[in-house]
Amino acid sequence: MRIGVFFRLSLLASAAATAACWTSPTARSPEGPINRDNRPMNFSNTNTANAANANRTPSANSNTEMSEKKGFAANLPADFEQPTDDVGRKLLREYGSVFVARGVNVPLKVVFRDEPEVAAFQGTMRTSAASIGGFQLTLQAAAMDALRTATEQAKAKGLVISPRGADSAKRTYNETVALWKSRVDPALVHWVKQGRMTTADAERLKGLSTFEQVKEVLRLEEQGIYFAKDLSKSIIYSVAPPGTSQHLSLLAFDVKEFDNAQVRSVLNENGWFQTVASDLPHFTYLGVKEVELPSLGLKKITDSGRTFWVPDV
Template identity: 35%
Template sequence: MRRSVKKIKLIFVMILMVFTLVASNTINHYQLGANSPVSQECLIVGTGDCRGVSTTPSLPTPMPEIIVTEQDRFLAAIAPHLSTIPQVGSYEYILLRAYGAAFINQNPAVQLPATVLLQDEPETLAFQETLTMMKVDGTNDCYLQASAATALNEARSQQNIPLKSGYGSGDCTRSFATNLRFWYKYANRNTLEQVRAGKETAILGVVAPPGTSQHLWGLAIDLRVSNAQQRQALYEHGWFQTVAKDVPHWTYLGVKLEDLPQLGLKQQVINGISYWLTPL
């Protein structure tokens, strides 16, 4: 009887060992098979060429962390509007850095030029003829693109927000000739070449070089903003200050304040004023 019990115990232990080995082999087979089809063949006796094939399970390669910078987000946002992104260090790149915030505009009704530089009056007129314009309420001859004017009119219906001049067309959409006239009011003959060479940038916050003003696009206006309530009303309707140190200059971006960082713009506070600038 004792021999029978011992024999049964021995058989049970052997069965348990075989089960453990089979289970272990199944796990290794799955791990190897998932990583290499050749290794899977090597697990089947007599099949496949197993020379040089490692039977050690390999861990999956970790995915690299993708870092998305402000510049990446900005360039992705403006890509649908610009035919080409200017080369770093070029005159067009300098202009994009100073005035390119408007290109993040997501409103399909807004028209943007295909370049940051309009070469002359005919090119400027050709672009402006594609725009749908609307008069700003309570002004004599101030016109903006319709979406921008509508948003501004709504903001001004909530708060008293006067134009810089009080009424004039020069605060709104300008001609190439007007842009040129303003430029030579503040710059001399050598200034443009200095800007082109990247040696002069401070003037870009005072006046835009010929053919580069956001006012040519019908998306900018000069305002007299003196309190937080006026500023908040403009923010709520997609208007922001986007040209560093140009205090009266406001640009229609057509997006919410909280969306600006997602589109790559960075906030910079200068003398208590929040500007939303390009990350270039």
């Protein structure tokens, strides 16, 4: 399909240039003093909420379906809301690997609608907070445990694994909205000036809920009306559409040393993989060994010597 092909080519073309990992250019101040000098991790303060959803069995559990369980869709949680529109399906293709992660809580929909929905989801999981590289960061407990092990193994090899910034792990919905607006609002002004949209169209789009606005913006981009900062490519290379970030699931970690192949290897050995081809510092906790990823319905894509595991759909 034309859009799908275009989208994939865009991803590859922009992979090298886009290393921002959806990080705000106006990074929020961490609670403690900033120290980017590879300070060792200080893991602490594990909070335990209910973990009832962890280790959920995937869908397709009858005997007749067992032989088909290798597919991506069959490995999604049983109560996962499959997207029914093109935008939702596109987002599932691009960011969906996290939904088949094991031993952790994963969202049951592709896009969270608002802050209360995200907060409710984040309240269902076992979390663990740690001071890492001078930043206080929070992940799901299993993900933090694996990161701790990876860090120790890295240290034994003379390597360091540290976060890129204060927003390298958990994020809230509202944190992603402000950044989204910082791209969308100036782009609307531009496209009205160019005569590609009317003022009324732009005002109508601005008046939508963020949830509806995401769909509308991605639809406009299919017509070449782009919302990235330089207006030449999709906004998803600049910021995460609110409600879609894997950081909302506390299963993503942006790694400062992402260029180091040995660092990537140690992370891979501990369940952390790259799953978003346009986002080089971004790692996703999937909770299994690399050899098991194909059986979750993920496929391997290699680009510039890096390995990404994406939904095989």
